[in-house]
Amino acid sequence: MIKLGGNINLKGFDSLDTEQLVVLKKIVGNKIRDISKKSKSYESVILTLDDKQISALLQVNKKDLTATAKRNNLFFALNDLFDTLEKEI
Secondary structure: OEEEOOOEEEEOOOOOOHHHHHHHHHHHHHHHHHHHHHOOOEEEEEEEEEOOEEEEEEEEOOEEEEEEEEOOOHHHHHHHHHHHHHHHO
16 A cells, blocks of 8 residues: 555555656645645545556545546546545535
8 A cells, every 4th residue: 555645545556657656646646635625624535446447435524435437547537536526525
């Protein structure tokens, strides 16, 4: 498991190469920053990569929000995932 700060955990992303991981960390960091601005009660997020599917468990406003996304492009799937989560907040 990869930890980004104290409240972002990435599971299953160890197989990515260094360049992909750098881009992924930047995207996740920016998206979480946007979510924490939108909802002051942001607590944590766990992202799980299984094959080409990404799942998320976001804890915000004392609720657990979940979403999944699957696309051939990992970064497009990540964007879809966060779009879904932001709509639920």
